[in-house]
Amino acid sequence: MDVYQAITKRSTVYSFLDKQIKEEILVKLLDAARMSPAAGSIHEYEFIIVGNKAKKTEISKICLTPKIDSAPYMIVVICDPEKLKSIFGLDGEEVFCVENVSLAIENLLLAATNEGLGSAWIATVKQEPIKQLLKIPDKYIVRGVIPLGYPSEEPSKQTQLLPKLSEITHVESFNNE
Numbered sequence: 001m002d003v004y005q006a007i008t009k010r011s012t013v014y015s016f017l018d019k020q021i022k023e024e025i026l027v028k029l030l031d032a033a034r035m036s037p038a039a040g041s042i043h044e045y046e047f048i049i050v051g052n053k054a055k056k057t058e059i060s061k062i063c064l065t066p067k068i069d070s071a072p073y074m075i076v077v078i079c080d081p082e083k084l085k086s087i088f089g090l091d092g093e094e095v096f097c098v099e100n101v102s103l104a105i106e107n108l109l110l111a112a113t114n115e116g117l118g119s120a121w122i123a124t125v126k127q128e129p130i131k132q133l134l135k136i137p138d139k140y141i142v143r144g145v146i147p148l149g150y151p152s153e154e155p156s157k158q159t160q161l162l163p164k165l166s167e168i169t170h171v172e173s174f175n176n177e
């Protein structure tokens with residue numbers, strides 16, 4: 001699968017087969033994530049791999065998305081905004097902290113698609129309960145939970161929800177078609 005195929009094929013998956021993911025594939029996905037560009041090459045994000053059933057069930061409740069507990073693994077993505085603030089000021093804390101994580105996650109999602117895996121990015125995660133569950137130090141923000149697994153049904157991309165290219169593209173200047 002080339003990168004364009006992975007981009008067009010990826011879609012959000014919430015329910016998964018009872019089939020394990022090989023450890024080397026998991027490592028490959030995280031490796032793809034860390035290959036993303038990052039402001040000033042400061043890769044301020046960390047991943048927590050969760051495979052324990054009871055923890056996954058708890059996380060799915062914390063995320064208000066109960067169906068993702070069928071995923072063999074969840075990747076919890078965290079970052080330390082203070083560290084980026086100390087390097088880049090307010091932009092680091094408020095902007096790069098989100099942008100860097102977003103690029104890393106997109107790499108992960110596309111690499112997962114390439115491996116035939118389904119994934120989702122769940123951002124509706126309550127900070128305190130997940131930090132307590134996974135013993136995450138207070139300075140971190142949990143940016144998302146990524147359930148990963150083999151999809152229980154063929155994912156279908158909601159292309160009708162995508163913006164038309166003609167509506168979002170300008171040539172040479174704004175409003176110039």
Ligand SMILES: Cc1cc2nc3c(=O)[nH]c(=O)nc-3n(C[C@H](O)[C@H](O)[C@H](O)COP(=O)(O)O)c2cc1C
Pocket residue numbers: 010011012013065120121122123124125156157158
């Ligand atoms: C930043 C971000 C946050 C998201 N948070 C959630 C979430 O909290 N819960 C959820 O069910 N889906 C979440 N999603 C998944 C989107 O709803 C999904 O990507 C969107 O419906 C488009 O579908 P597709 O991924 O199949 O193209 C999130 C996606 C992104 C990019």
